[in-house]
Amino acid sequence: MPTKIEKDAVSGTLTTGHEWDGIKELNTPLPKWWLYVFYATIAFAAVWVVLYPALPIQGATGLTGWTARGAIEQEMAEHAERLEPRLAAIRDAAPQEILADPELRNFALAGGRVAFANNCAACHGAGGQGAQGGFPSLADDDWLWGGKLADIRQTIAHGIRNAEDEAARTTMMPRFLADGLLSAAQVNEVAEHVLSLSGRATDAAAARRGAAVFAENCSSCHGNDGRGSRELGAPDLADQIWLYGGDKAAVVQSVSYARAGVMPAWGGRLDPAVVNMLTVYVHSLGGGEPE
Numbered sequence: 189m190p191t192k193i194e195k196d197a198v199s200g201t202l203t204t205g206h207e208w209d210g211i212k213e214l215n216t217p218l219p220k221w222w223l224y225v226f227y228a229t230i231a232f233a234a235v236w237v238v239l240y241p242a243l244p245i246q247g248a249t250g251l252t253g254w255t256a257r258g259a260i261e262q263e264m265a266e267h268a269e270r271l272e273p274r275l276a277a278i279r280d281a282a283p284q285e286i287l288a289d290p291e292l293r294n295f296a297l298a299g300g301r302v303a304f305a306n307n308c309a310a311c312h313g314a315g316g317q318g319a320q321g322g323f324p325s326l327a328d329d330d331w332l333w334g335g336k337l338a339d340i341r342q343t344i345a346h347g348i349r350n351a352e353d354e355a356a357r358t359t360m361m362p363r364f365l366a367d368g369l370l371s372a373a374q375v376n377e378v379a380e381h382v383l384s385l386s387g388r389a390t391d392a393a394a395a396r397r398g399a400a401v402f403a404e405n406c407s408s409c410h411g412n413d414g415r416g417s418r419e420l421g422a423p424d425l426a427d428q429i430w431l432y433g434g435d436k437a438a439v440v441q442s443v444s445y446a447r448a449g450v451m452p453a454w455g456g457r458l459d460p461a462v463v464n465m466l467t468v469y470v471h472s473l474g475g476g477e478p479e
């Protein structure tokens with residue numbers, strides 16, 4: 189029940205005018221210190237809005253011109269500036285020179301690991317272990333195109349069978365069945381021969397006939413013994429390592445339609461220093477060969 193505001197006799201404080209069953213509510217003033225802190229925060233907020241970007245408006249800045257984005261950009265620019273002397277040294281050095289200099293080498297391996305995670309891991313796996321479906325392991329010594337620093341650098345910079353780089357590696361295996369170069373029976377025989385190279389043929393007679401087909405159609409790239417050719421990026425067919433799977437169906441598929449795996453070129457996208465760092469990093473994964 190509202191009653192009139194009056195002075196409380198006991199505390200000397202005014203009442204709010206609210207009363208319930210004879211109990212009146214005091215209007216005790218806020219402590220002075222609290223009130224002044226409260227006013228100070230309002231003043232602080234007002235100054236803040238003027239000086240810093242506080243309003244929800246795209247691109248709003250305060251009088252100081254400070255923005256969180258700008259601060260990060262500056263931090264990144266300072267970071268890049270600190271790294272630049274090392275990057276410049278790596279950019280100008282041949283990969284062999286980077287390997288020979290322990291400081292550059294450590295820097296390149298650390299940078300290469302990050303660049304690999306960002307650009308390569310999606311296809312080649314986080315540790316370069318490769319993936320089924322034509323993505324070779326970069327961590328073993330089974331190389332399609334070569335494991336020397338110069339080979340690896342060439343592959344990374346220009347890629348394989350891509351349309352964007354004229355210096356890309358280009359050898360294409362013919363589509364033997366699809367283009368009518370071999371009959372289905374011959375494909376079957378040559379597949380048996382390929383399996384026999386790793387001791388897995390199930391039809392010895394077909395494998396023997398397939399040897400002749402192989403000598404005529406395949407050995408120019410894969411070699412007489414099926415050991416492959418790095419000049420042509422033709423895989424070793426006599427080992428246990430398969431890009432596309434080594435069972436009969438996968439081999440028949442490879443021979444019938446070819447695979448033509450594509451790897452993008454990185455020379456035009458990444459800083460040459462990063463290409464060098466990646467070269468040293470991939471070389472270090474386990475299969476790097478001496479020059």
Ligand code: HEC
Nearest residue numbers: 307308311322324331332333334343344348449450451466
């Ligand atoms: C879109 C998928 C893809 C990405 C991304 C990719 N690669 Fe590849 N890479 C391939 C394929 C496919 C091959 C095998 C092509 C072939 O059949 O010859 C390959 C082959 C290679 C080879 C040759 C291996 C050998 O045995 O000779 C190297 C080295 C290599 N990649 C490094 C890299 C690096 C370093 C990166 C990141 C900068 C990268 N790749 C990113 C798909 C990719």
Ligand code: HEC
Nearest residue numbers: 360361405406409421422423430431432433442447448449
């Ligand atoms: C012009 C060169 C060339 C000729 C000729 C050629 N190949 Fe290939 N072959 C390649 C290349 C390059 C690859 C790598 C895979 C790709 O195309 O991405 C390959 C891949 C393969 C694969 C897949 C290997 C794997 O690890 O999964 C098989 C199997 C194969 N070839 C069998 C044959 C047989 C059998 C013949 C003959 C009938 C033949 N090739 C003729 C170049 C050739």
